[in-house]
Amino acid sequence: MLRPMTYSDADADLAFLRPGDPGYDDELAGFQLGFTQRPDLIAPVRSAAGVVAAVRHAAAGGLPVGVQASGHGLPDGYRGGLLVTTRRMNGVTVDPGTRTARVQAGATWAQVVAAAEPHGLAPLNGSSPGVGAVSYTLGGGFGILAREFGYAADHVRWLEVVTADGALRHVTRTSEPDLYWALLGAGQNFGVVTELEIGLVPVRTLYGGSLAFDGRVVDPAAVLRAYEAWTRTVPDGLTSSFTAVAYPDAPTLPPHLRGTYLVSVTVAYTGEDGEDVTAPLRKIGPVVSDSLRVMPYAQSHTIHNDPPAPHAYCGDSAVLRELDVERAGELLRLTGPEADLMCVVLVNHLGGALARPAPNAVPYREGRFLVRVVGVGERDRARAVLDPAFALLADDTLGRSLNFAFGAGDRGDGLYDPQTRKRLAGLKETYDPANLFRRNHGISSD
Known part of the structure; x- marks a missing residue:
């Protein structure tokens, strides 16, 4: 479901960073020190409106887009393109009545655990508290209690994502079942997820x-x-x-x-x-x-x-x-x-x-x-x-x-079984035909 949004550059509060600008190198800093990305532009976003502005700018200029939260799972040290850094979007809101948490793109698992704990609830977080919760969930999310509750991705209620057409979409299992299916397991290949709602479990x-x-x-x-x-x-x-x-x-x-x-x-x-x-x-x-x-x-x-x-x-x-x-x-x-x-x-x-x-x-x-x-x-x-x-x-x-898959470049072999890979490749043609989101582990039907 497309979410209506009007914005201006001022509303987006977005100022791009370029190589040589003050703060450029600091913005790239993450957990991985073995290599780093060197984009032509960095978009240090603070809101979904900023993500929309960044993606539309990249699409207009034919710039490939990457996303970085904590910088744990970088696939490679890419050069060029536009990098969206999300760590300023780190809000977490827990609803104890529905046992859910709304988690923004840059929040870490430590923040989600801390927000849920006073209510006797827990997220399906991984072992490292500093990892970005949203990015980890988009890759499946293998957690501390995985054999009891499954993958974190199995508990996502909805996602908000900016797709390659610059639209902010509110995606649920019923509103856009194909995109919902693809987002949960394919990483950042289908857009920039700005926020999601995930189920919590009653574990103190x-x-x-x-x-x-x-x-x-x-x-x-x-x-x-x-x-x-x-x-x-x-x-x-x-x-x-x-x-x-x-x-x-x-x-x-x-x-x-x-x-x-x-x-x-x-x-x-x-x-x-x-x-x-x-x-x-x-x-x-x-x-x-x-x-x-x-x-x-x-x-x-x-x-x-x-x-x-x-x-x-x-x-x-x-x-x-x-x-x-x-x-x-x-x-x-x-x-x-x-x-x-x-x-x-x-x-x-x-x-x-x-x-x-x-x-x-x-x-x-x-x-x-x-x-x-x-x-x-x-x-x-x-x-x-x-x-x-x-x-x-x-x-x-x-x-x-x-x-x-740490430091594997865009190598996508073996990440999916043939049937899943074929379906993902078909949906990539639908939602991102120009492969704008290619600073990632690639999807191919080959």
């Missing part, structure tokens, strides 16, 4: 945290093998992951992490039998830390303790039919202490509510595990480790996850 506390093992004392592959077997016994409402990180002996790291190889299992669970369900994990071997506990949902970011400081990284993912623990063990060897750079390996247990069908473009719901590998440092060095690591999993790989 959860049982969560991690058990960490010394990877030089306990065989990491054995921990992974035990973890995979344990996942076959847990209730659908329990979300968990396996993580392996070989930390370099670097002065920039906290002393207790320097030169360590930590292998851990993380858990998030709203059931009351958390201690009993996780008891088998403590039998794997001696632990170096144990943070499993009942916690307020506002502390859920401590489960994974994602790094808060910006840094350079490159990463990718594989959604697997099944986890071949022997091949995954070889992956751990390639990415462990002997690797050429620090790698973070995460193995997420899928299934549960993630397997339920939903009216959106989030693919591979039949997957049983998601494997992610992030190389910390320069992209070419990281790819030299990541590519052979993922090749080990190729036989069981369904595809890749859009939310975790």
Whole structure:
């Protein structure tokens, strides 16, 4: 449904930044330090009217458009075009009666959690509180309680989006079902989402945290093998992951992490039998830390303790039919202490509510595990480790996850199954025939 809007340049309060202008470099700053975008124009928007003005300006000049909120998931260091930066649009409004939150384009998950918590509610946020909530949801939104409630995208009520024709649209499942379906799963390929409304869940506390093992004392592959077997016994409402990180002996790291190889299992669970369900994990071997506990949902970011400081990284993912623990063990060897750079390996247990069908473009719901590998440092060095690591999993790989394709350029292969990709490509021809929104992971029917 088109939303009527009248505006002028003054109403939009939009002043473009160009290379060399004061504030240009600061406006580009984000979480990713490995590369940055260098657009011809930056539109630091404050409102939906500003987004309309920016998109119409880009369309008139044939400038490709990109979008940046927190700068976590940049696909590449693009040159030229127009970049819409949304971090000033960071409003969050919670309606406890309907259990919903209206979230503007630049708000982070930390802001949404903080707004929902006083009402005994929680969003389906990811593990990193500094990530943009809207952009993460457009990529699917794999969250802390994903196996209990599904993807964040599954809970979106409506979206407001500026499409390539410069129109601000209010999109619901019934008003524009095709565009609604495409927006939720295809990232920023169909426009600039200025705001959305998302359902919240009645969660005040959860049982969560991690058990960490010394990877030089306990065989990491054995921990992974035990973890995979344990996942076959847990209730659908329990979300968990396996993580392996070989930390370099670097002065920039906290002393207790320097030169360590930590292998851990993380858990998030709203059931009351958390201690009993996780008891088998403590039998794997001696632990170096144990943070499993009942916690307020506002502390859920401590489960994974994602790094808060910006840094350079490159990463990718594989959604697997099944986890071949022997091949995954070889992956751990390639990415462990002997690797050429620090790698973070995460193995997420899928299934549960993630397997339920939903009216959106989030693919591979039949997957049983998601494997992610992030190389910390320069992209070419990281790819030299990541590519052979993922090749080990190729036989069981369904595809890749859009939310975790870090530094992949516009490479879109594997992000969607053939049927989903074909439908997205057709809708791209309808809503963005000139491919204005191409500073993104590309969509192709090939």
